[in-house]
Amino acid sequence: EIVLTQxxxxxxxxxxxxxxxxxxASQSVRxxxxxxxxxxxGQAPRLLIYGASSRxxxxxxxxxxxxxxTDFTLTISRLEPEDFxxxxxxxxxxxxxxxxxGTGVDIK
Amino acid sequence: EVQLLESGGGLVxxxxxxxxxxxxxxxxxxxxxxxxxxxxxxxxxxxVSTISGSGGTxxxxxxxxxxxxxxxxNSKNTLYLQMNSLRAEDTAIxxxxxxxxxxxxxxxxxxxxxxxxxxxxSS
Numbered sequence: 510e511i512v513l514t515q516x517x518x519x520x521x522x523x524x525x526x527x528x529x530x531x532x533x534a535s536q537s538v539r540x541x542x543x544x545x546x547x548x549x550x551g552q553a554p555r556l557l558i559y560g561a562s563s564r565x566x567x568x569x570x571x572x573x574x575x576x577x578x579t580d581f582t583l584t585i586s587r588l589e590p591e592d593f594x595x596x597x598x599x600x601x602x603x604x605x606x607x608x609x610x611g612t613g614v615d616i617k
Numbered sequence: 618e619v620q621l622l623e624s625g626g627g628l629v630x631x632x633x634x635x636x637x638x639x640x641x642x643x644x645x646x647x648x649x650x651x652x653x654x655x656x657x658x659x660x661x662x663x664x665v666s667t668i669s670g671s672g673g674t675x676x677x678x679x680x681x682x683x684x685x686x687x688x689x690x691n692s693k694n695t696l697y698l699q700m701n702s703l704r705a706e707d708t709a710i711x712x713x714x715x716x717x718x719x720x721x722x723x724x725x726x727x728x729x730x731x732x733x734x735x736x737x738x739s740s
Contacts, residue, residue: 542724542726544727553712553730553731553732554654554712556730559717559728565728595661597661599664599727601724601726604667605676606725606726608662608664609661610661
């Protein structure tokens with residue numbers, strides 16, 4: 510089973526700042542089948558990034574994904590008020606298709 | 618527009634059963650893998666199960682193996698999750714999620730999500 514570790518657990522930032530979120534896998538994620546999703550309180554998750562670096566439909570270009578193998582990063586270039594949320598990574602290369610524990614981005 | 622509407626959640630006693638449904642629209646249902654993902658109160662996302670577009674391949678989390686069965690009816694554009702021998706730790710919002718596609722290829726993973734249905738298991 511691929512275990513995903515996300516860091517930090519919580520990120521406290523101000524609007525306009527840059528956010529850098531990490532997702533580390535316990536073994537290489539085949540074909541970089543790694544996705545990032547955003548979840549706001551009381552809402553369903555929303556896909557942001559798939560294939561480690563491809564933005565999903567309708568996702569603003571301030572969101573970008575990078576990385577390969579075991580180390581992946583989600584970057585939000587300039588935080589907007591609506592970006593304060595919890596972010597999850599998920600690997601969909603091999604079953605079980607595990608999620609990371611999440612990183613919360615909150616307002617400083 | 619992709620729409621996923623879950624139903625069938627509710628309050629059930631420990632050891633009981635429930636069948637969740639997810640009615641899909643806005644896409645060619647039988648092309649896509651489908652997933653169930655759950656979220657216990659105040660916790661993170663937990664992948665539960667995935668089924669291929671044809672229904673011929675299924676995957677389960679260890680927590681679901683032997684108790685839950687994922688299935689689909691492509692003629693009705695509907696995904697199901699039969700849950701038996703329910704435990705208190707199965708209490709969660711259960712989300713249905715459509716698989717990924719890109720450039721005409723189809724993948725596991727979760728592209729679109731429903732709003733979820735709440736399952737509460739009382740001990």
